[in-house]
Amino acid sequence: MTETPPFSGSLTRRRFLAAASAALLPAPAFAQAMGEGNVDIAIVGGGAAGIAAARKVADAKRSYVLLEAGPKLGGRARTLNVFGQNVDLGASGFARGDGTLAESAQAAGQGLVALPSGRRLFDGRREAHESGYDAFAAALGKARRDLLVAADSGKDPAAATILAAASGAPATVSGWSATAAAFLGPMSCGRPLASLSALDLALRDAPPDDTTGPAGMGALMEALGAWLNVQTDAPVTQITNAGRLHMLTVRNQRTPIRARAIILAVPAPVIAAGAIRFNPALPPRFANAFRAIPAGALEQVAFLLPGNPLGLEPNETVLARVGADGKVPPALLRGRINGSDVHVLTFADAQAREIAEKGETAALALVRTYLGATFGIAGDTVKEVSASRWTSDPLFRGALAAASPGQGAQRRVFADPLQNRIFLAGDYVDTSGWGTLTAAWSAGEAAATRALRLVGDGPA
Ligand SMILES: Cc1cc2nc3c(=O)[nH]c(=O)nc-3n(C[C@H](O)[C@H](O)[C@H](O)COP(=O)(O)OP(=O)(O)OC[C@H]3O[C@@H](n4cnc5c(N)ncnc54)[C@H](O)[C@@H]3O)c2cc1C
The missing domain is CATH 3.50.50.60 (FAD/NAD(P)-binding domain)
Known part of the structure; x- marks a missing residue:
């Protein structure tokens, strides 16, 4: 690199x-x-x-x-030259x-160049049906509304409490509600919902990246x-x-x-x-x-995935439904950077801390596990990775x-x-x-x- x-x-x-x-x-x-x-x-x-x-x-x-x-x-x-491509690892x-x-x-x-709008959703190793997209959008909208209602009440509990109370289930169970909760919490802030202020999350109103x-x-x-x-x-x-x-x-x-x-x-x-x-x-x-x-922890890992096995457009983002067994932690994929074979996975919270502490050996293992469990991609397809370490860098100390x-x-x-x-x-x-x-x-x-x-x- x-x-x-x-x-x-x-x-x-x-x-x-x-x-x-x-x-x-x-x-x-x-x-x-x-x-x-x-x-x-x-x-x-x-x-x-x-x-x-x-x-x-x-x-x-x-x-x-x-x-x-x-x-x-x-x-x-920060843009790095990784596998022959300019890749952002922040x-x-x-x-x-x-x-x-x-x-x-x-x-x-x-x-400036436009990024693809929205994100591709995967469910059980293939792209989600329309109903999956609807369920995710509804779950995300509901989670945001529930947080806003909680913020209006003048109290500031943990975000996990609000989302669990509203869905009647812990925000960590599988499904599109859990995926929306993971997207709002660890995937966006690098910390579990139980450690995040409902008020701070409710007030956060950043438009999606499009450029x-x-x-x-x-x-x-x-x-x-x-x-x-x-x-x-x-x-x-x-x-x-x-x-x-x-x-x-x-x-x-x-x-x-x-x-x-x-x-x-x-x-x-x-x-x-x-x-x-x-x-x-x-x-x-x-x-x-x-x-x-x-600080919350987010770390990004770049790797080559030849042959476009997921059928992605350049720079598309992929989010997979949180699995029923809960064994594979959520991650966000940026596919085919600038149309190349380079892909980037963002890991959050515990996995990000592991990458920050242990470096690319840990990152490679996490990438292989994630790709195998989520998309059925054989582990040895990815041979080498390049990973960020924002969390352990004293000039940043987190994401x-x-x-x-x-x-x-x-x-x-x-x-x-x-x-x-x-x-x-x-x-x-x-x-x-x-x-x-x-x-x-x-x-x-x-x-x-x-x-x-x-x-x-x-x-x-
Ligand atoms: C993995 C990851 C992915 C992200 N993805 C996105 C995204 O897609 N879109 C988006 O909008 N945002 C994203 N962000 C957030 C975005 O990167 C930050 O919000 C933004 O870059 C912060 O800018 P800043 O100037 O506040 O701080 P920084 O960019 O952190 O700059 C602070 C600077 O201070 C310097 N510094 C530290 N200590 C000292 C010192 N003692 N003396 C002098 N200098 C010092 C550091 O070296 C650093 O250069 C992401 C962040 C991470 C970590």
Whole structure:
């Protein structure tokens, strides 16, 4: 498996001029005004949220730096070259009509391609009948309505309690209700329904992904950040409130960066784990809110499945009915990536944690078991896999952050600034779109707007 070379994309003339004239660190005029190593706005974390924020700050011609701990931009949108194909092992698409990501991509000259709508349902090794599709749609609609009713009641029990009470059976039994429950819970949030807040799930209202980048979402993110003032391999370890400026300590850099405002766009579990020290410490309200949304585990595994045995169109998604014996955990298949033989399975919760801990040997065994039990595909058809490990990577510590029972209202805390100068951005901030690329992008832009308002027109 090799990483794709940085996507060259197309740097438009407008972007190039903006980049060149945006008083980027360490431009001499700016350094004189602010002092060497100082910026108006420091952005921490180079995923979708950080990239969107930095683009907006650069467009406003304020000085800034985007500090990314890893070797490249993109965060949980990461495209790898696997089995000769560009394959996303994180976000693989987004909802075109949701927020401004599509608009930004198009303005930057980046092409977009449509994903097939809906998903293919399988039942007992073959495609489901119409009645299966109807049953799944009805079960999903009912589960969402039941969660909304529960949210309206003002209580916030575990989502499993609501779905079990409504169906009269535990949400773990087989059938289309169980499949819908698995889709809403572990498959979307990486945790069992028993550990998820009914309120947080009820409020989640993200439209389905219908669009992707032709070279992958990771490549698209890199292209959108290509002209920004970025420091990679620059993990921020401490943020200190120094009065009118905040100081950011970056590992292996002797001089801290001083900023008038900070946009913090690192994953919530990274903050919850204390990977960045705050001086003074995070106020209890924020510390509690971060603890209230623990990480869920989702890992993706790419493999070759020659001959299109499932009869799929390029980039189709397949969901199989949860089996009666409950032995095979649910997973989501993305088939025939860009029309090739490469397929990707997403595993959740316990299986995802196993992949994150043990790596590709465990992933290969899980893929073979799943394909055999679900589609009757012989185990040795898949010889080799390439797997993500978001959950064990200290820069991510999970796939996304979902609230625990009783904690669904905590997400609102993230809308407030921290110490008046730190604006939180990332996919965990939005109360309805959380856990998506478009929510991260919008949160980055919103944080930038607020930070720009704070720094105003003049230097500190
Ligand atoms: C397996 C998987 C599949 C997904 N599929 C989809 C999908 O199909 N569609 C969709 O919309 N969403 C999907 N998502 C969710 C989507 O990827 C995220 O919501 C989105 O990418 C989050 O963007 P972000 O900018 O908030 O955070 P991130 O992308 O996580 O970026 C945060 C950045 O902060 C950096 N960082 C961490 N610590 C520090 C530090 N101390 N200093 C500096 N930088 C630091 C990290 O290296 C990272 O680059 C998926 C996620 C996963 C894991």
